Amino acid sequence: MKIFSIVGARPQFIKLAPLSKALTGLHEEFIVHTGQHYDYAMSEKIFMDLGIRKPDIHLGTGPGTQATQTGEMMVKLEAAMLEKKPDIIIVFGDTNSTLAGVMAASKLNIPVIHIEAGLRSYNHSMPEEINRIVADHVSKYLFAPTQTAVDILTKEGLKKNTFLPGDIMVDTMKNNLGIALEKSTIVKDLKLNNEAYNLLTLHRNYNVDDTTILGHILKQLGELGEKIIFPVHPRTRKMLTDSISVSPNIYMTEPVGYLDFIALENSAKRIITDSGGIQKEAYLLKKPCITLRTETEWVETVEEKWNLLVNPKSKNIATKIESFKPPKKQKEVFGKNVTKKMVKIINNIQ
Numbered sequence: 001m002k003i004f005s006i007v008g009a010r011p012q013f014i015k016l017a018p019l020s021k022a023l024t025g026l027h028e029e030f031i032v033h034t035g036q037h038y039d040y041a042m043s044e045k046i047f048m049d050l051g052i053r054k055p056d057i058h059l060g061t062g063p064g065t066q067a068t069q070t071g072e073m074m075v076k077l078e079a080a081m082l083e084k085k086p087d088i089i090i091v092f093g094d095t096n097s098t099l100a101g102v103m104a105a106s107k108l109n110i111p112v113i114h115i116e117a118g119l120r121s122y123n124h125s126m127p128e129e130i131n132r133i134v135a136d137h138v139s140k141y142l143f144a145p146t147q148t149a150v151d152i153l154t155k156e157g158l159k160k161n162t163f164l165p166g167d168i169m170v171d172t173m174k175n176n177l178g179i180a181l182e183k184s185t186i187v188k189d190l191k192l193n194n195e196a197y198n199l200l201t202l203h204r205n206y207n208v209d210d211t212t213i214l215g216h217i218l219k220q221l222g223e224l225g226e227k228i229i230f231p232v233h234p235r236t237r238k239m240l241t242d243s244i245s246v247s248p249n250i251y252m253t254e255p256v257g258y259l260d261f262i263a264l265e266n267s268a269k270r271i272i273t274d275s276g277g278i279q280k281e282a283y284l285l286k287k288p289c290i291t292l293r294t295e296t297e298w299v300e301t302v303e304e305k306w307n308l309l310v311n312p313k314s315k316n317i318a319t320k321i322e323s324f325k326p327p328k329k330q331k332e333v334f335g336k337n338v339t340k341k342m343v344k345i346i347n348n349i350q
């Protein structure tokens with residue numbers, strides 16, 4: 001089959017890596033990069049770290065409002081689909097690149113596989129929530145990462161299109177943790193002692209787009225007093241103006257590569273984040289995770305008590321972080337051998 005794998009944002013490259021490798025030699029796969037993320041650290045570095053070949057098609061779409069960004073991608077994706085005539089499209093997660101891919105393909109009657117289907121935060125102020133709902137309802141094949149996602153899709157009447165291969169980020173982590181621990185020197189370079197620092201990321205629109213909220217979060221984390229390593233997402237970097245003071249216990253860096261990031265996660269005492277993927281990685285690495293959000297799509301990590309939701313607008317965030325202690329055990333919730341299961345399903349599609 002001729003396959004278009006459509007990606008555009010950092011977490012999508014990370015989800016693409018094991019699948020694209022597994023499809024090589026079996027199908028004719030085109031990696032289509034929308035250009036949504038374009039900084040070296042957000043895109044090319046991740047491709048290099050994960051050994052993903054250069055995109056076959058790069059659409060060069062940059063930033064924009066929700067509609068201009070998605071619209072521009074749709075126009076370019078439609079042209080690429082009309083030219084190459086793929087048999088099937090694969091989209092990942094919930095970004096504007098996902099939405100554009102799903103919309104362009106479904107209007108050309110090209111079947112779509114949605115990887116990471118069935119997630120809901122039930123928070124409609126997140127652009128991602130809108131993207132997920134549309135993606136699930138127009139895709140032909142829904143690859144759910146968890147049983148919870150299957151249950152949600154079933155409730156929405158989509159059971160017959162749903163498969164449960166598990167979460168592909170499990171395989172990316174499994175394939176790369178050993179390499180990261182061997183190759184990455186970041187923990188040593190930053191003179192970090194094992195489990196003697198926290199790792200922080202922030203990029204959710206409602207946490208970073210308002211300097212009052214971002215300033216409040218960073219002030220609260222300053223009160224933690226412990227060392228915090230903070231690779232800063234470009235969206236957040238833009239908001240860190242002089243009006244926000246960052247306490248000296250918080251050490252900011254550029255976004256780091258995937259191998260460096262999982263090495264930092266692996267040696268951290270705990271992880272503080274509003275990212276989706278990082279909540280899962282914290283769970284896989286058995287690191288206490290504090291999620292600065294009022295809800296999460298990854299409910300299993302909270303139910304298993306390895307992830308604590310903390311309202312980013314609340315007071316005493318440092319105290320909540322300090323007193324959070326996960327249990328010793330945890331259940332496997334994200335599956336295993338996920339890529340293999342996905343490829344098997346794809347191979348059975350006629």
Ligand code: UD1
Pocket residue numbers: 009010011036037038039040042043063064094095096097127128203234235238276
């Ligand atoms: C996007 C996804 C989000 C995902 C995140 C992963 C949507 C709606 N959101 O959010 O679901 O969690 O990616 O990181 O698709 N920018 C740069 N350089 C870059 C990329 C972005 O400077 O390489 C800046 C641009 O000014 C842009 C802003 O960051 O306006 C936001 O980028 P955008 O891709 O729109 O959304 P993200 O916040 O990255």
Ligand code: UDP
Pocket residue numbers: 010011014046201203231232254255256257258259261262274275276277278281
């Ligand atoms: N990540 C990375 N470098 C960083 C921060 C994160 O490689 O500096 C990786 C991280 O390991 C995870 C993914 O990026 O696999 C998460 O992406 P992000 O937080 O941007 O998006 P989300 O998962 O929230 O959509």
